[in-house]
Amino acid sequence: MTDSIAQQQMLYVRDEMSDAEIAEQADLYGPLTDSVRELIELALLTEVDGPEVRAAQEHLESAKQILRTRVNPGPYGVRWGASGQKRAWGNAAAGLRNAIAPPLVFNFDADGRAWTDFHLGSAYEGPAGLTHGGIAALVLDQALGSAAEAGGAPGMTGTLNLRYLRPTPLGALHAEARIDRVEGIKTIVTGQLSGPDGVCVEAEGIFILPRWARGGDSAKVSDPV
Numbered sequence: 001m002t003d004s005i006a007q008q009q010m011l012y013v014r015d016e017m018s019d020a021e022i023a024e025q026a027d028l029y030g031p032l033t034d035s036v037r038e039l040i041e042l043a044l045l046t047e048v049d050g051p052e053v054r055a056a057q058e059h060l061e062s063a064k065q066i067l068r069t070r071v072n073p074g075p076y077g078v079r080w081g082a083s084g085q086k087r088a089w090g091n092a093a094a095g096l097r098n099a100i101a102p103p104l105v106f107n108f109d110a111d112g113r114a115w116t117d118f119h120l121g122s123a124y125e126g127p128a129g130l131t132h133g134g135i136a137a138l139v140l141d142q143a144l145g146s147a148a149e150a151g152g153a154p155g156m157t158g159t160l161n162l163r164y165l166r167p168t169p170l171g172a173l174h175a176e177a178r179i180d181r182v183e184g185i186k187t188i189v190t191g192q193l194s195g196p197d198g199v200c201v202e203a204e205g206i207f208i209l210p211r212w213a214r215g216g217d218s219a220k221v222s223d224p225v
């Protein structure tokens, strides 16, 4: 086992947090994340004048000063509570505590399907007025990975093929994915990202349970540190 694999494994943690404590944390940090996400869009689109910009920035400096008094050295990792409830709250596509995540809230089906309806604002722009192609890839990677996980055949993205059929608008979008087949440790998943005019991006991915994780559940998850 290389050090980097050991470091990855240490970030999968069973911390025994109760469902009530998890709900309390979600109620506390979720609105903070939403607020920062809104701030990203405001920083991008505000047209107020210099003094207002500088005044707003001073407030932000004060807020940062409060938040940095106690900070997890990071990254957040993936954590499971006592009931098995999973928190991938740092995830760049769907993390409850990650303001750069769109955020995606998935519905799942145990037969290996995942789908989400979501909204992309101006912060996700690529070509003028359109969704950045890398963001479309982010969303589909997460959708396909979530379908694999929902179907009980999770893995890291080994290969992701995308076909951009038509420009993806910003605004209301839908992504869905389903397991096509499982071949040993490889899960082959297909999916689409759609806008109001139909499918914009088609995806096919191969998700592979990494060698270090093939030994059974208890071997994969660290004890609390």
Ligand SMILES: CCCCCCCC/C=C\CCCCCCCC(=O)SCCNC(=O)CCNC(=O)[C@H](O)C(C)(C)COP(=O)(O)OP(=O)(O)OC[C@H]1O[C@@H](n2cnc3c(N)ncnc32)[C@H](O)[C@@H]1OP(=O)(O)O
Pocket: 012, 141, 142, 143, 144, 145, 146, 149, 154, 155, 156, 157, 158, 159, 184, 185, 186, 206, 208, 209, 210, 211, 212, 213, 220, 221
């Ligand atoms: C508590 C523990 C949890 C465990 C982990 C759970 C995972 C996540 C679960 C849930 C997430 C839900 C949402 C996720 C969505 C977002 C996902 C991401 O962003 S993932 C980041 C981007 N991806 C990477 O960084 C991968 C980097 N690559 C690797 O780590 C390895 O190359 C890996 C795991 C892909 C394969 O490594 P090997 O050592 O396990 O594989 P070998 O034993 O050499 O090969 C096994 C089989 O796979 C094929 N293979 C290997 N690499 C392939 C590839 N890239 N594409 C296709 N096939 C590949 C080989 O040909 C072989 O096939 P033959 O058995 O001979 O038929």
